[in-house]
Amino acid sequence: MTEYDVLIIGGGATGGGTALDLALRGLKVALVERADLTDGTSGRYHGLLHSGGRYAVRDPESARECIEENRILRKIVPHAIEDTGGFFVQTPEDDPAYADEWDAACRACGIPTEEISPAQALKEEPALNPQIRRVFRVPDAACDSFDILTALGAAIRQLGGDVLTYQEVVGLQVAGGRVVGARLRSRRTAEERFVAAQMVVNAAGAWAGQIAAMAGCHLTVRPSKGTMVAMAYRFVNTIINRLHKPGDGDILVPVGTVAVIGTTSVNVSDPNDTTVEPWEVQLMLQEGEKMVPGFSQARPLRAWAGVRPLYEEGSQAEGREAKRTFAVLDHAHRDGVAGLVTVVGGKFTTYRLMAERAADAVCAQLGVTRPCVTKDYVLPDVRLPLNPPQPHWLGHRLEDVENAAEPDQLICECELVTRRDLEAAAAAHGDVSAPWILDDLRRDLRLGMGPCQGGFCGYRAAGILHESAGVDAGSATTALADFAQRRWKGQRPLLWGQGLRQALLDEEIYRGILGLDRLREVAHG
Amino acid sequence: MAEILVIGAGPAGLLAAWVARQRGAQVRVLAAGIGTTHVAPGWIRILDPAADGPEAPRTLEQWIAAHPDHPYAVAGPEALAGGLAALREVGRTAGIRFVPQGAYERPDAEDGLVLPTALGAPLKVALAPESFAAGDLRRPAAMVIAGPRGWRDFYPSLCADNLARQGWAARAVFFDLPQMRQASRFDLTSAGLARMFDDPAVRRQVAAQIRPQLDGAARVGLPAVVGLAQHADAWQDLQDRLGVPVFEIPTLPPSVPGMRLYAAFKTALARAGVPILLDMTVARGETVGGRATGLLVPGVVRQTTYRGREVILATGGLYGGGIATDHRGQMREVVFNLPLRSAGELTGWFRPEFLAAAGHPVHRAGVPANAQMQPVDEAGRPVLENVRVAGRLLAGANPPIEGSTEGIWLATAYRAALCATGG
Numbered sequence: 020m021t022e023y024d025v026l027i028i029g030g031g032a033t034g035g036g037t038a039l040d041l042a043l044r045g046l047k048v049a050l051v052e053r054a055d056l057t058d059g060t061s062g063r064y065h066g067l068l069h070s071g072g073r074y075a076v077r078d079p080e081s082a083r084e085c086i087e088e089n090r091i092l093r094k095i096v097p098h099a100i101e102d103t104g105g106f107f108v109q110t111p112e113d114d115p116a117y118a119d120e121w122d123a124a125c126r127a128c129g130i131p132t133e134e135i136s137p138a139q140a141l142k143e144e145p146a147l148n149p150q151i152r153r154v155f156r157v158p159d160a161a162c163d164s165f166d167i168l169t170a171l172g173a174a175i176r177q178l179g180g181d182v183l184t185y186q187e188v189v190g191l192q193v194a195g196g197r198v199v200g201a202r203l204r205s206r207r208t209a210e211e212r213f214v215a216a217q218m219v220v221n222a223a224g225a226w227a228g229q230i231a232a233m234a235g236c237h238l239t240v241r242p243s244k245g246t247m248v249a250m251a252y253r254f255v256n257t258i259i260n261r262l263h264k265p266g267d268g269d270i271l272v273p274v275g276t277v278a279v280i281g282t283t284s285v286n287v288s289d290p291n292d293t294t295v296e297p298w299e300v301q302l303m304l305q306e307g308e309k310m311v312p313g314f315s316q317a318r319p320l321r322a323w324a325g326v327r328p329l330y331e332e333g334s335q336a337e338g339r340e341a342k343r344t345f346a347v348l349d350h351a352h353r354d355g356v357a358g359l360v361t362v363v364g365g366k367f368t369t370y371r372l373m374a375e376r377a378a379d380a381v382c383a384q385l386g387v388t389r390p391c392v393t394k395d396y397v398l399p400d401v402r403l404p405l406n407p408p409q410p411h412w413l414g415h416r417l418e419d420v421e422n423a424a425e426p427d428q429l430i431c432e433c434e435l436v437t438r439r440d441l442e443a444a445a446a447a448h449g450d451v452s453a454p455w456i457l458d459d460l461r462r463d464l465r466l467g468m469g470p471c472q473g474g475f476c477g478y479r480a481a482g483i484l485h486e487s488a489g490v491d492a493g494s495a496t497t498a499l500a501d502f503a504q505r506r507w508k509g510q511r512p513l514l515w516g517q518g519l520r521q522a523l524l525d526e527e528i529y530r531g532i533l534g535l536d537r538l539r540e541v542a543h544g
Numbered sequence: 545m546a547e548i549l550v551i552g553a554g555p556a557g558l559l560a561a562w563v564a565r566q567r568g569a570q571v572r573v574l575a576a577g578i579g580t581t582h583v584a585p586g587w588i589r590i591l592d593p594a595a596d597g598p599e600a601p602r603t604l605e606q607w608i609a610a611h612p613d614h615p616y617a618v619a620g621p622e623a624l625a626g627g628l629a630a631l632r633e634v635g636r637t638a639g640i641r642f643v644p645q646g647a648y649e650r651p652d653a654e655d656g657l658v659l660p661t662a663l664g665a666p667l668k669v670a671l672a673p674e675s676f677a678a679g680d681l682r683r684p685a686a687m688v689i690a691g692p693r694g695w696r697d698f699y700p701s702l703c704a705d706n707l708a709r710q711g712w713a714a715r716a717v718f719f720d721l722p723q724m725r726q727a728s729r730f731d732l733t734s735a736g737l738a739r740m741f742d743d744p745a746v747r748r749q750v751a752a753q754i755r756p757q758l759d760g761a762a763r764v765g766l767p768a769v770v771g772l773a774q775h776a777d778a779w780q781d782l783q784d785r786l787g788v789p790v791f792e793i794p795t796l797p798p799s800v801p802g803m804r805l806y807a808a809f810k811t812a813l814a815r816a817g818v819p820i821l822l823d824m825t826v827a828r829g830e831t832v833g834g835r836a837t838g839l840l841v842p843g844v845v846r847q848t849t850y851r852g853r854e855v856i857l858a859t860g861g862l863y864g865g866g867i868a869t870d871h872r873g874q875m876r877e878v879v880f881n882l883p884l885r886s887a888g889e890l891t892g893w894f895r896p897e898f899l900a901a902a903g904h905p906v907h908r909a910g911v912p913a914n915a916q917m918q919p920v921d922e923a924g925r926p927v928l929e930n931v932r933v934a935g936r937l938l939a940g941a942n943p944p945i946e947g948s949t950e951g952i953w954l955a956t957a958y959r960a961a962l963c964a965t966g967g
Contacts, residue, residue, distance in 0.1 A: 515870055524583065
């Protein structure tokens with residue numbers, strides 16, 4: 020039986036951050052996640068490292084947390100952050116009275132703002148709506164959650180911790196009023212095993228209520244679904260926020276080759292509900308039009324939804340009315356169940372602070388006195404292919420491909436993933452025969468994330484897995500079918516115009532040329 | 545003034561132009577660019593009875609009876625044979641022979657071929673270029689699947705192992721193609737490799753590497769890259785050198801078999817005096833009183849209006865670009881704004897499963913036409929009497945799941961040309 024000091028449940032930023040924090044304090048940790056790291060809300064967000072401006076008026080506590088953490092994350096994980104800067108822009112549709120109130124609130128929270136003329140803003144960002152009236156510059160940035168979680172996972176392992184992915188927690192064991200470990204079920208083999216731990220941290224986000232219930236603790240997380248749309252263009256190089264009371268579709272984040280617009284805010288009963296509704300897509304396009312004219316005519320690439328884990332102890336507030344701060348619940352005091360700490364609420368930008376507070380609560384129970392050091396701990400950059408210590412930019416990969424001593428073939432032409440990159444990532448993967456292997460490699464490499472959405476690279480990647488990574492033909496075919504379906508899910512709500520033609524080409528390749536639907540690995544719907 | 549203007553240089557447009565010219569008309573082809581020939585795998589599928597379940601119609605006549613709105617029904621049962629004959633004729637001029645022979649192929653399970661795909665799946669096709677035929681999986685002969693080592697667009701092991709686990713005697717062999725290293729990385733497509741195979745020295749090297757690995761195999765499968773301009777010679781030469789039949793397997797686009805077919809049409813049409821004008825996007829059709837009177841092509845300096853007695857509209861459907869769609873779920877036929885049979889609301893165009901057995905409903909959208917291939921309105925009245933619609937633009941088919949992609953272009957293009965030249 021494996022025994023850990025602390026078992027952390029939830030492979031998002033909060034869980035990963037907590038596991039790292041505790042490992043840095045000398046504890047033996049395991050991070051457990053039911054799918055791959057970032058499969059939950061962390062991997063389904065828009066990529067905005069908040070300055071805090073969005074929350075300054077109504078939720079100053081969150082705003083203060085954001086600006087402080089924004090500064091820290093830039094130092095400790097520079098390779099995942101692109102310093103785009105941000106604008107808050109007042110469009111003709113926004114209440115003009117809000118701007119001064121907002122600016123004062125930002126100052127009160129310590130968020131530096133600089134008002135610039137609309138003319139200056141348009142000079143910097145010509146795609147912006149020329150009707151904008153006021154513009155403030157804030158220290159927003161674009162942030163890659165895949166890269167941050169990859170770095171957290173690597174750091175945890177380097178410190179002797181375990182990262183257990185595709186392991187679902189199916190029960191918490193409580194003995195004598197204390198949580199003593201968890202029962203895990205492998206998603207691959209369905210085998211169950213018990214993992215003992217002195218403490219368990221529930222960082223399951225929107226699923227935290229379900230985990231707490233396994234220890235008999237009642238916790239009401241209000242899952243709030245937010246839908247985002249990635250467009251096939253950047254439009255802007257600066258993050259654009261609408262200068263108004265936070266609403267739907269009022270953030271536009273340039274990330275890599277795309278721009279992500281978000282979000283909606285829909286209360287859902289099931290945190291697994293990441294369905295993208297047609298009205299949400301239409302609303303994003305309509306709102307995008309107000310920031311960037313012509314937005315709705317451009318080609319969208321993918322839509323997805325994440326589920327925010329809204330939580331306020333003792334509050335009934337829902338959706339955008341709920342505060343975006345977080346809570347650390349010591350269930351020993353709260354429910355008389357020792358050995359369990361829940362950290363819930365918050366946002367990606369404040370993950371490190373949430374982790375610090377959760378780790379403090381754990382250390383208090385364990386009698387560990389070493390302080391938190393994550394503010395100064397620079398996360399390792401272990402990306403594949405290894406870019407210079409700068410955020411992901413396609414140009415780096417192009418340089419690598421063009422300057423390679425030994426020519427290599429592009430497997431994913433959209434994202435410039437080479438055969439050697441794919442082989443290296445497969446070799447580093449713990450379970451290459453898993454049906455979801457290509458989706459895992461996608462998070463490592465960005466395979467299949469460009470305009471063709473896996474139309475060409477899927478077959479190539481499956482072929483290489485079989486040829487070079489020892490995956491049998493049946494498993495490689497299953498992985499191909501799984502990948503094609505996952506890529507389909509995010510495209511389907513957006514199929515019109517050129518995207519529709521691309522999808523029909525992809526169908527022609529998979530069905531007409533490869534005959535994938537004729538192989539028994541494809542479950543017919 | 546040409547008598548017939550064909551819009552579109554995809555398979556349907558090219559075939560219609562050829563047939564119309566054969567029937568004596570002066571023909572001109574206007575197209576935005578090359579069509580889907582360069583993507584199409586190269587085999588000819590007409591119907592895949594398996595796709596429609598055990599009760600599926602077994603013959604084209606039965607299919608037509610069961611699907612009265614289908615393009616096969618609109619074009620009529622004789623059109624397919626006409627289209628096939630025209631295809632064979634054009635192919636022959638370029639040394640592309642389609643097999644099996646026979647005046648008329650029925651979609652019965654007993655007819656046609658069952659060919660391996662690049663993924664090792666069996667696919668029922670009605671006929672195929674002769675260079676594909678030895679792959680017929682209804683023959684028990686053991687095969688090797690061969691490919692250049694390290695090439696990104698074909699995976700011999702995955703193909704062979706998938707075939708093997710389904711019961712066919714297949715295994716993979718690799719050969720080195722040093723020319724790949726000298727080529728620019730941009731030439732490492734099927735087309736680039738096919739040009740290499742045009743060179744006898746390359747074929748000699750390839751054969752010398754495969755032969756010792758045959759080990760009793762009675763046939764050799766290769767990706768469809770066995771020659772482009774010199775394909776017929778290249779294929780025969782490789783078989784001679786290997787001493788066993790060689791068959792090609794289509795793989796990721798660009799499609800070399802499709803490029804060969806395009807070249808065949810281009811040459812045949814040029815000889816027959818039919819110009820193919822590419823980069824000529826018809827922005828709009830001019831109509832007066834139920835007739836098309838001109839096709840407006842914008843240019844750098846001025847807009848040109850092309851005029852003809854008849855127009856054959858072969859712009860492709862949603863896939864080819866003949867129908868444009870937007871985020872509001874609007875569909876528009878791009879030249880004449882013809883009435884469309886819709887696929888309903890945007891949200892229902894595609895199913896949640898990418899490879900759903902029932903296929904995606906959006907394919908059925910298109911231009912409805914009558915037996916004269918004229919576009920019709922909801923009441924079935926012709927909208928433009930001198931316009932004939934051909935190919936994927938027509939409503940009422942779901943080609944990816946019916947296995948009817950090529951059959952539809954052959955039948956409808958033939959019929960459209962026939963009607964445009966006075967039936």
